Amino acid sequence: MEGLAQATGAVTLGGEHDPMLMPGYGTIGKPFSVFTNAYEIRTPKLVAYHYDVKIKPDKSVTTPRLNREIWHYLDQTLNAFNGIAVAFDGRSMAYSPKKLPTDEGQWNITLPNEDGGTGAAGRRTFTVSIHYIRPIDIARWVCRLRPGRVFLNLDIAAQPMVQSGNLPRVVLNFLRGTNRNLTEQHLDAKSIPSSEYIRLGRFLKGLKVKLTVKDADGHEPTRKIRGIEAHSAIDPAHAFHIEGKAHTIASYFEEFYSVKLRNPNFPVVSVSKVARWPLELCIVEAGQKWTKKLDPEQTVESIRLTTVAPRERLANLSEGLKRIQPSDVALGQWGISIDQKPLEVKARLLTPPTVNLKGGRSLIVLRHRLGFPASQLDSPQYFQIDVALTCIVGLVAACQQMGITYIDPRPPIHYAPRGADTAAFMREKGMEMTQDQGGPPQLIVCFLPRKPCSEYAEIKKFGDQRVGCATQCLYETKAKRGSPGYWQNVALKISIKLHNGINWILRPQTSDPSLRTRRCRTQLLRLSPPSSEAWISTVQPSRLEVIARLEEMVLKLLRQFLKRNGFFFRDGISEGQFPQVIAMEVEAVRNAAQRFGAEHNQHDYDPKLTFLTCAKRHPYSLFPSQAAYGDSKTRNCKSGSVLDADVVSPFAFDWYSMAHSPLLGTGRNCHLTVRSGP
Template sequence: MNIFEGVAVCFDGRAMAYSPRPLRAEDGNWDINLPEDDGTKNPKGRMFHVQIKFTRTIDIGRLGVFVRGEGAAGGNFPDASEVQSATQALNVLIQHGPSSLYPNRAASFFLPPENRQAASLLKGLEMWRGFYTSLRPGPNKIFVNLDIASQPMYQSGNLADVVLDFLRAASRGITLTDLAASKIPPRGYIELDRFLRGVKVQLKVKDKDGHEPVRKIKQFEKTSAAAATFKLEDGSSQTVESYFKLQYGVTLKRPDFPCVRVSKVALWPLELCDVEAGQKWTEKLDPDQTAAAIKLTTVGPKERVKMLNYGLTRIQPKESGASAALAQWGVTIKKDPIVVQARELKPPTVTYQRSLQPREGVWDMRGGHQFYSPAKIDRWLILVFDSDRFFRLEEAQASVMGLVAACTQVGLSIKDQRPPIHYVPRNSDINAYILSKGSELVRSAGGPPQMLICFLPRKPCDEYATIKRLGDVDKGVATQCLFINKAKRGNPQYYGNIALKMNVKMRGINSILDPASLGPIAEKPTMLFGADVSHPSPGSLAPSIAALVGSMDSKASLYGTSVRVQSSRVEVIAHLDDMTATLIKQFQDKLKVKPQRLIFFRDGISEGQFPQVLATEVAAIRLACKKLGADYSPDLTYIVCGKRHHMSFFPKNDVDAARKNGNCKAGTTIDTDVTSAYSFDWYTQSHASLLGTGRSAHYTVLVDDSKFSADTLQQLVFNLCFTYARCTRSVSYATPAYYADRVATRAQLLWKRDDDDSSTVVSSHSGASEEKIRVQQLAEWSGRLKDIHVNHSESLYFL
């Protein structure tokens, strides 16, 4: 089908194709029979009807007019649809070549690992590295945003080796001998069937046409090739082992291995199947796989630059003719990265009982610094959720003493410094046990516990959610969990970090910023908001959870929270007016004044959703204010923030780099060259990166009634990154948004049940539409939603 006659037509993989010049056949219809992946023809299932129809001409030159700002004051300036169409066409062009050659996902493509063993994620998966590409308009230029991407894939190669790697996660000592059908445990079969269903495998035996057929696994069978039988056309039965011997002359080396079913009748022996390379794993990784993935994808700045330079060559791979294709379009991509001007913002002064000055986003409390407003614990319970054989009483006592010492050092007062330690009986009712011990404390100490210290055996741990529900919702008591393995190795720094969380859960204040660093917040009553939406895991139809936090003091230290459930995977917050009004009223009740200024940080919004949030969320915030008074109209500043972008910044000179790892220093701010041509946005690297290449936060101001200058707002946002209560370092984006993310995560934990698994939800509503299931789930979750206990109305219980 040579209808394009050498013209570099690019296709977006869905419905749109773009050509640099008119085609001779601008309209046409074709019936196409594509072969199977193994080369065989299937006249029934691989027939496609293709229709090409000319729709319109896109003037790429209008994109240049837009970025140069030519005629912005006149009536001939490109509108949003022209800019979007031209940008989309060029994006499809630069992504077409690599996407045709390599596995891809949206704007990213992935290359097979050179060292597959080093790329292993365990349990039959491996990590492929690749590159993200996106063309972006900036001030006076159009540039390609190139970033590193990664994607978990099924391990390729012999299926028996993949199965062995999967089973070794449960028992590292097993070998190929343990793959005999009779030795795989029942649960192993269930997990293997879930893992392998739908995976493409190739039979390493040629059929009568000389092809090695490729099929998808329908089921992982429990029967060996020696025992599995099927009926032939004459009605007789034959084992899989004997069939392959008679039909193909293949003698199985391991007929005791299981088979995989690839159709209603076809069973293939495990040892004769190869898993095809490049099959994406789209479900959530388990904790061990996640740790391995983080280790594999952590790349320092200098190594990252080298990888990005290599990625640029893959955008134009010679074998695809992509360079010639770009030439037809008149497009060239310069190899040198863009050099931009940056500023380094001055860090704020952090105040405990005494003030100190952070350096490169980090400060040290050692040297006698105590909390600005330390809490006091008169009564507490110490609970161990493990056997005294694994966490001996003397070890638990030493951990408690280490914790008491750390708390005392920073001013957190604990009355009973040698409390009794209670070992929770295995399989007991956790709530009942804790309540009984709380009642004993009432009788002995005159009141209920103010803090529960819980030593847990592992992470994740089933008891964790139960403890948090009891403390956050039911009884309003502060809870602090420690994991036993860490507690055994506990040092003053570890217990000092625990003390940071304990103090704010008891309504203490760890530190504040000096008034000069608070800037506009100190000028008049100002309320900071952070908002985020947490979505269910992939495949689940459970509702999403919207979280809103609002500051409750003039120091931006205490926060109230509001949580709602809403339709699954809807990003715009549905009940923002009620949530906002609730927190403003709480602010007014506490400080006896309404805030005159609202600064709102919104996480999780993409650029394409900006018009939608302006029309909905901004309107909802203003409506909330009107609910509190017809004349109440505080100044609103609405800022979208987040790190889910692909811009990477690297210091050009070593003198401008952080000392430890060569990243940009905390405070590095970029607001020219690679920002929007017409919006108020900037990037700030606000934290000292511990691992890999630092990712700056991107801020876009959608509304600014206060008309802040760029310097004022950028400095304020940077300073707020130093108010995150659970650490002595600045965080990567503004604390209110960070807190909202934490609240949303905690809410998922508090209201999720064990039977909320996505597969259970779908199977239990067989035949029901997804929309009906979503509605049912939303109603069910709304019924379980309970308010956070009033005792936590201003505590940072979610840390």
């Protein structure tokens, strides 16, 4: 306990690079209530007992998953703790709400075979030993880590799973990824190309399958697939002998198990050094994780399946809490209770600021725009001309709201011939427009038939690298059902690409005229080659996510925009690197200001800098408590919602902000933390 107290007591606040303390709660905006994915916990007031755990296997390393399996066997099967709810972290520490009868203990454990076999060779043997360390006052420990209320944060995670069921059907669906016209007739061992056998072997290796034939003990054995063999169950070249009689795999199952194969020409899978099972007699067990990379189509499908509306997501969370929380007996031993209702907190809805568009209502005037569905289409039958015109009208209307206008709001639409060179086609149409309009296009809008689309990379390479023209790709399925909100999001993207995105400013009446402020948002990306002309860099020492040449970048911006104050929004760094990164980058910004002041003989030039970190990978989601508080269509919190109480950090100046209007699913808000202030 003393070591823990020293560790927590060593945390200091108010250091040079520690987060700023919150000066107070915000009051501006219309208050309303929201639910969060947090559930309040009544913390125990007992003394827990800490034990050191050592697991010595026949192998050198055990994973946390295996450690928990061993611990569950020790606790449930062997009843080693006599019903005491001992908590185990999966590695080396265990905590008990009561003192165990003995300070030390050791058990020898033999787990069943991982692949379901019954042979002695596959059994796993471990030695588990525990040793008492010290008592821990839970109430004092919780108070030090988080003063005030304690919450359980809960969210939904998605995991791709391998298709379960009949193995031939699973194999066929896998092969249909490259050819959708395949049928079961194409599963003939001689019909499958060698390249597909290689892909199948990688896909099937490690999958657990159950043989639908009972063994001598009356069980249907389960094994892990080692690989797939490029021969059928009736191939005489792979026959074997039993008691002097030759058998193929098909004849073996027919004679010894009275099972006649319906498709003996299917390939077989190997499950051990000598055992081969026919494909049609195997069932893929459910619940097996797919840990490899998904292809683009699978990624799109997974996003569609995991898109859940806020109300449904909140209901799923509450239902999930009931399923995963420990039993009432275990919670009672620890003196813990978990509120079954999500936490309801007060948020505020800020009034959106009024902006002036540069030059009245317009900043950027585009000469023309080219739009075409995709380079493989040779006629408008897949994307009719009237549908394309409707999409253009919606996009033009949204762009006009952003201060972007067009000389011709109804440009002609060009369909690329099937198999045409995308870059050559775009160049040809661009030259035609240059001759007709007297200048090249400033924006090219392309409608693509599907996602992913091979032409996307060619379009971006042509526009960004070859001719320096902004491009915006849209997918037909989304564009056809595009709502005003969808077109507004597209217009925002276009606005950023044109004229650096600066086509509006805050109305002077809504801001302090004495504060001349420059807002900068940075994020470190790994691109090649690096550019010193942007707020993106690729070179950093070791694995420290620091933006290189930041001082020169800030100095260049100061020369363009002489400002007295600055807001620096930083993204793309992990929480563990905040102190080092912020220390180096804040110093770089201040050094740039000093150099700028020296250049202009303003040695007292010292702009006020507010350094904020932005993160969307955080645990909290916001759900309107009433339908009237949310968006009428998506039911998400409205854009401008701010939460700065209850679930925020007690040690930092932070808040959660819904700065945009989500279109699908549950919106993800942004977590902002002030790391350094003026």
